[in-house]
Amino acid sequence: MKKSKMLLAAMVGTLLTGSQAYAEKTQLSALFMAQAAYSEQDIENMTEAFEKANPNVDVKMEFVAYEALHDKIVLSHNASDGYDVVLFDVIWPAEFARYGLLTDVSDKIDNSTKADILEGAWTTVEYGGKYYGMPWIVDTKYLFYNKKMLSEAGISKAPVTWAELASQAKIIKDKGIVEYPLVWSWSQSEAVICDYATLLSAMGGEFLDGNEKPVFQQGGGLHALEYMVDSIKMGLTNPNSREYSEEDVRRTFSSGQAAFAVNWTYMYNLANDPKESSIAGHVGIAPAPGAANISKASAVNGSMGLGVTSNSKNKDIAWDYIKHLTSQPVQEGFAKLSLPVWKSSYDNPEIAKGQEELLKAAKVGLAAMYPRPTKASYQEMSSILQVAIQEALLGTKAPTEALNEAADAVSDLD
Known part of the structure; x- marks a missing residue:
C-alpha cells in the first residue's frame, strides 16, 4: 500500500509540473476492457493520479468484456452520452477511419515520441498514414509451461517448434501426469483467431495475398488448422478449449490442469x-x-491503443488523459500485467525485476508479431473464419472444406 501511494504521488507530481489544472469542471467518459492486460484496479489508480492533478476533471470509467468493446464503440458514436476516450484493438483502425469514429491526432505526435516507442506498437493506431490514438498495450501470445510437470516427464527445456510441443505433450500425457497437457482459448470469438494467427504465422501462412484475396485455406493456414484439430483428436488439447476464453485458460493452467498454455502477457x-x-x-x-x-x-x-472519439466535446482534455495513461512513468509503474510501449523501459532493471523470463521472451515475441488483416471489413472476415475454425474443431467439417468455404465467403466482402 505504501509503495502504491508513493507511486501515485510521483505520478501526480509529474502531471502537475507538466500541465495546469482545468478551470471548469469537466466530465470525461472512458471505455476500457475488463480482461487481460491492465487490471481494473490498475486503470483506476492511473486515473486517480490524473484527477488529483486535474481536480476539475472527473473521469467516468466503464469496463466491458473484449467481445463487447467493438460494438460499444460503434453504437455509442451518435449517442448523446457517448465516450470521449476508447480503448481499441489493432484490427479496428481501418473500419473506424472509414466511418469517422476516431479523431486524427497525427499533428499531436512528434518525431521524438515516434522514435521512443516500439515500432510494432505504432501499427495499433495507424491507418492510411494517419494516427488515430496512442499505443497503450503492446502484447502478443506466449507459450506458458509448468516446469514441474516437464521435469517429472524428463523434459529439460521448453519446445521450440510446434511439432516438438506436440511430442512433449504426448510424453506428459502417456506418463499420466495430466490428462490434457494443452489448453487454448478457442471459443468462437476473436480469441481463436489470435491462436490461429500465431500458428499460421509460424507455418509460413498468410491470411490474404497482395490483391486482398484469401489464401488462408492453403499452405500454412491449412496446416495451422490441421494442427489444432489433430491436437484434439490425439487427446493432447483439452476439448473444453473450444469454449474457453483467455481467463478460462488462465484458471485451468493456474490450477495445475495443463502442462502448456498459450496466452497473453498478463497471465x-x-x-x-x-x-x-x-x-x-x-x-x-x-x-x-x-x-x-x-x-x-x-x-x-x-x-491496443487509446483514442479520442470524433464526437467528443472535450477533445483536448481527453487527449491529456490519454497522454497520462500512456506516459512512460505511468506505464513503468504498472508493468506487471502489461509491458510498456516505450523502448527504453526494457533496459530498466526495475521493470525486469522478478520477471526476467518474461522480458527475455518478450524481446523475441514482440519482434515477431504477425498482423491480422488491415481492412474495413475485418470484423465480417473474422466472424466467417471463426465459424469455419469452430466447425473443424467440432469435427463437423474437415479443415480443407471449412477453410475453402470460408475463403469463398471472404472473397465476397469488400
Whole structure:
C-alpha cells in the first residue's frame, strides 16, 4: 500500500509540473476492457493520479468484456452520452477511419515520441498514414509451461517448434501426469483467431495475398488448422478449449490442469501469484514456437491503443488523459500485467525485476508479431473464419472444406 501511494504521488507530481489544472469542471467518459492486460484496479489508480492533478476533471470509467468493446464503440458514436476516450484493438483502425469514429491526432505526435516507442506498437493506431490514438498495450501470445510437470516427464527445456510441443505433450500425457497437457482459448470469438494467427504465422501462412484475396485455406493456414484439430483428436488439447476464453485458460493452467498454455502477457505474474495460482513458482514462459525450416518463433499482434472519439466535446482534455495513461512513468509503474510501449523501459532493471523470463521472451515475441488483416471489413472476415475454425474443431467439417468455404465467403466482402 505504501509503495502504491508513493507511486501515485510521483505520478501526480509529474502531471502537475507538466500541465495546469482545468478551470471548469469537466466530465470525461472512458471505455476500457475488463480482461487481460491492465487490471481494473490498475486503470483506476492511473486515473486517480490524473484527477488529483486535474481536480476539475472527473473521469467516468466503464469496463466491458473484449467481445463487447467493438460494438460499444460503434453504437455509442451518435449517442448523446457517448465516450470521449476508447480503448481499441489493432484490427479496428481501418473500419473506424472509414466511418469517422476516431479523431486524427497525427499533428499531436512528434518525431521524438515516434522514435521512443516500439515500432510494432505504432501499427495499433495507424491507418492510411494517419494516427488515430496512442499505443497503450503492446502484447502478443506466449507459450506458458509448468516446469514441474516437464521435469517429472524428463523434459529439460521448453519446445521450440510446434511439432516438438506436440511430442512433449504426448510424453506428459502417456506418463499420466495430466490428462490434457494443452489448453487454448478457442471459443468462437476473436480469441481463436489470435491462436490461429500465431500458428499460421509460424507455418509460413498468410491470411490474404497482395490483391486482398484469401489464401488462408492453403499452405500454412491449412496446416495451422490441421494442427489444432489433430491436437484434439490425439487427446493432447483439452476439448473444453473450444469454449474457453483467455481467463478460462488462465484458471485451468493456474490450477495445475495443463502442462502448456498459450496466452497473453498478463497471465505470467498472475500464474506466479500464490493468491491466484496453485502452481506459483513453477511457471515458465517462452516465445510461441516456430516451425522447422520456416520460423524460429511465432507471435500475433494483439496490441491496443487509446483514442479520442470524433464526437467528443472535450477533445483536448481527453487527449491529456490519454497522454497520462500512456506516459512512460505511468506505464513503468504498472508493468506487471502489461509491458510498456516505450523502448527504453526494457533496459530498466526495475521493470525486469522478478520477471526476467518474461522480458527475455518478450524481446523475441514482440519482434515477431504477425498482423491480422488491415481492412474495413475485418470484423465480417473474422466472424466467417471463426465459424469455419469452430466447425473443424467440432469435427463437423474437415479443415480443407471449412477453410475453402470460408475463403469463398471472404472473397465476397469488400
